[in-house]
Amino acid sequence: xxxxxxxxxxxxxxxxxxxxxxxxxxxxxxxxxxxxxxxxxxxxxxxxxxxxxxxxxxxxxxxxxxxxxxxxxxxxxxxxxxxxxxxxxxxxxxxxxxxxxxxxxxxxxxxxxxxxxxxxxxxxxxxxxxxxxxxxxxxxxxxxxxxxxxxxxxxxxxxxxxxxxx
Ligand SMILES: CC(C)(COP(=O)(O)OP(=O)(O)OC[C@H]1O[C@@H](n2cnc3c(N)ncnc32)[C@H](O)[C@@H]1OP(=O)(O)O)[C@@H](O)C(=O)NCCC(=O)NCCS
Numbered sequence: 422x423x424x425x426x427x428x429x430x431x432x433x434x435x436x437x438x439x440x441x442x443x444x445x446x447x448x449x450x451x452x453x454x455x456x457x458x459x460x461x462x463x464x465x466x467x468x469x470x471x472x473x474x475x476x477x478x479x480x481x482x483x484x485x486x487x488x489x490x491x492x493x494x495x496x497x498x499x500x501x502x503x504x505x506x507x508x509x510x511x512x513x514x515x516x517x518x519x520x521x522x523x524x525x526x527x528x529x530x531x532x533x534x535x536x537x538x539x540x541x542x543x544x545x546x547x548x549x550x551x552x553x554x555x556x557x558x559x560x561x562x563x564x565x566x567x568x569x570x571x572x573x574x575x576x577x578x579x580x581x582x583x584x585x586x587x
Pocket of ligand 1: 447449450453454474509510511512515516517518519520522523542543544545547548550551554560
């Protein structure tokens with residue numbers, strides 16, 4: 422099934438990464454979420470990155486990790502506080518290659534290092550099976566407004582091993 426990509430590298434976010442992460446964010450929403458969300462919902466969701474300065478501030482205000490393949494960013498994830506995964510996006514060209522898994526492994530370890538006993542995420546409908554596979558349990562269905570559109574997601578929670586070891 423296609424070519425095997427090498428294991429992604431991981432590094433912290435730098436302000437200069439903002440534009441490329443905004444592009445990954447938009448591409449991931451446009452190409453990977455169409456089975457679960459309407460075009461209007463996808464547009465409203467992707468428009469969060471229209472204001473790149475704000476988007477960069479949000480990434481810088483959280484613990485944001487970037488996954489790279491051959492030194493090029495292909496995905497990113499952010500930890501808000503010690504125990505909430507805020508963002509997780511992978512470029513469609515690198516999807517299904519373990520990039521999100523590598524990012525989540527790292528965030529779960531970092532959360533454990535910050536003393537978190539569990540991690541939560543508001544999982545999009547397309548990401549729910551990914552989190553379920555990793556041991557996250559659905560707690561609550563939500564409807565949120567994003568740029569004037571209602572989007573459904575699910576609050577999911579995973580209990581971390583003691584000390585966040587993985
Ligand atoms: C969800 C997302 C981050 C997954 O990224 P990815 O790099 O393709 O995920 P991985 O390759 O690490 O997948 C790990 C496992 O989860 C499974 N998986 C990933 N996405 C899945 C999906 N949509 N449906 C079912 N299974 C899925 C993979 O098949 C894989 O299973 P395996 O270990 O048995 O091979 C990516 O699809 C994405 O960016 N989606 C759009 C943005 C989004 O909704 N983000 C989440 C916000 S909370």
